Amino acid sequence: MEIINPATEEVISTLTEDSKEGIQAKFESLSKGQIEWEAKPLSDRIEVIEKFSELLKTNIDKLASVLSEEMGKPLAQSIGEIKGACKRIKFFLENSEKWLSNEVVHAEDELQEVIKYEPLGVIANISAWNYPYLVGVNVFIPALIGGNTVLYKPSELTSLTGLEIQRLMFEAGVPENVFQTIIGGKEVGKVLLELPLDGYFFTGSYNTGKYIYEQVAPKMVPCQMELGGKDPLYAADDVDSVKDVAKAAAEGAFYNAGQSCCSVERIYVHEKIIDEFIEQFVKEVESYQIGNPIEPGIFIGPLARKPQLDFLKSQVDQAIERGAELRTGGNIMDRSGYYFEPTVLSNVSHDMSIMKEESFGPLIGIQSVADDKEAISLMQDTVYGLTASVYTRSKERADSIMNKMNTGSVYWNCCDRVSANLPWSGRGNSGIGATLSHIGIRAFVQPKAYHFNGPQ
16 A cells, blocks of 8 residues: 655655454454553553653654644644544543542442443544644543553554554553554454444544444444534624634644644625735735645645545535636645645635535635524534534624524634533534543443442
8 A cells, every 4th residue: 555645746655554353463463461450550551651651752852743744734723633633632630530539439338330341342443634743642542541451443544653552552662462453444344243243433524424323333332423514613893803714714624734624614604804804814815825735834734635635625615616616726736745725715605515515625715694593594504513603702792693503502702612621512413422521531431330239
């Protein structure tokens, strides 16, 4: 399997995909290792994960370089992602004992009722390429702390990063029969679905997630899906600074070249401020430096996937054909690498793909609305339900709008944000289940009810 640098289109490495027999052997090893890993005190498992986090910090320059080279993320953003992953790990280290300890929920005379939390067993972590560290630690860190063993499949686009994660896991003291990485594409992923695993945790597209969910359903095991989004942002007419809101919205739309599940994907602006908003938004976007992700000052690198270039171009062309106005960008860049110009379209509508289908690239449509009622109606017009953002001076006004959003997360005067303290979840085509927060800790364990009746 060739690993291609999306900035140069050069082959930077060649890896051997795991065979079906090899994956089976890794599963059997993890099955045996799980019993021993679960038997270790929780404090010992936490100590090993703490060492892993320290190794991420001490190896950050190398890890960031590998990620930028194989995925195209600007180096500063790769460093930021790894630092963010360490912060999330810290949350799990500090909170797991509280949420995994036995709970005495009732005690009366000689009767005591207790909840204990047991690991699921051997779980599959089918991860994503856009934030391999952040979406990875959401799953494999609480899974390991909870006493599970992990069969980890990084995206084929970030396989080198996946192998670096495994290397540091082993260096930190995670036994080889507790964490195993498998390398390969779609066919290798299908092998995972045939194994008698105890849980499946996937991050990626809706279509792939739906397929996995359907295949896994007969197993009757936990199956969580963190999928895509078409996340709306609404700028009301009473914002304190149109310029500041436009700047924040632009970063929310174009960070990581728009390749984030919670990127701002469509923008609605009150008609009273639409002209100023678009002017400031375009000005901000045109200031972004585009280029090789390892060069200093670059904000937008190449896309990770070459086929996405044609998809984005088709969205732009369709929108223009149907009356949209191209404000900046709009083309595949004439250079080596998978570069697409940061693109802004106005005068868009919901009969255009750009406002309905996930773009997952540096492309945004901005639509004018007459009032909050129209904004709410358009924001609700989607099969996705990941995030929604509202910018207004009034918290009461924002709360009224956010309450009507059928999404896992809502934002007031911010966007494109994830916190380990809060559950990360989607609705509709954006997924099922939750990671992060105490809910994400307990997603990897199963409760058992104990009834003790007698002298304690």
